[in-house]
Amino acid sequence: MATRSLIAENQQLTRAVQLIQLGARMAVLEAETGLSHERLVRLHKEVTGQSPSKGQLPYSTDWFISWQPNIHSSLFLNIHERLDKSVALAPIDLLIKAWELYREELRIVDVDPLLSITRAWRLLKFVHSDMLCLTPCSRCGGQFVTHSHEYGPGMPTFVCGLCEPPARAGKGKRSGTIH
Ligand SMILES: [Zn+2]
Structure with a gap:
């Protein structure tokens, strides 16, 4: 014992x-x-070598829905789902592994991770409490993070932020931008 x-x-x-x-x-x-x-x-x-930062976690579900964070969140959640189906890991180890893979995929294309591991953890909490989910884009078929129960039969059709970027998008390369 x-x-x-x-x-x-x-x-x-x-x-x-x-x-x-x-x-x-x-x-x-x-x-x-x-x-x-x-x-x-x-x-x-x-x-x-430093004390941990104090204070509440500021993140609401809205952050994950805004344009670039949504693309990052969706990438992470897709990796997480794929990993969840293929390996048997404790949830916390799955989070660590999925986040490392997310960071690695971005490193290859030279983009900074917008989704911190703390935000990734919050995202999974929101998914488990059925506040956020993955919804397929009606144009490209990719799976993106949306609010739960917002799209579906008899409800609006979902189009992702890559197929329909907001007007301000694409003006110069910003840190964390995925094209
Ligand atoms: Zn799309």
């Missing part, structure tokens, strides 16, 4: 360090690692 709890604790520590290295906020660490607040603060200082 003692050995087992030692291994479990070690796994929690490993995950916490991984999450801190990827820039996760305290809310994510506290919810997902089971380690105490004090311990996580110490660990955060040890790993990054």
Whole structure:
């Protein structure tokens, strides 16, 4: 029993360090690692040399729907869904793996990740509580993050932000822009 709890604790520590290295906020660490607040603060200082940033997570569902964040969120969620079907991982490890793959796909095309791992975590919470979901674009067939119960039979047809970019789009290369 003692050995087992030692291994479990070690796994929690490993995950916490991984999450801190990827820039996760305290809310994510506290919810997902089971380690105490004090311990996580110490660990955060040890790993990054800095205290964790304080304050509430500001993100509402709207952020994930706005134009460029939506493309990033959709890319991440597609990767997450694909991974979820192909490998058996604990939800938190799935988040870490999917976010690393998202970052890697962007690195290849030289784009900065707009969706932080904390935002990715929030996104999954919104999906699990049925506030956000993936909806296929009626033009390109790609799956994009939308509010739940907003599109479907008898409701508006969904067109994604790549098929119909807003008027302000495409004026110069901005950080995090995917074309
Ligand atoms: Zn489309």
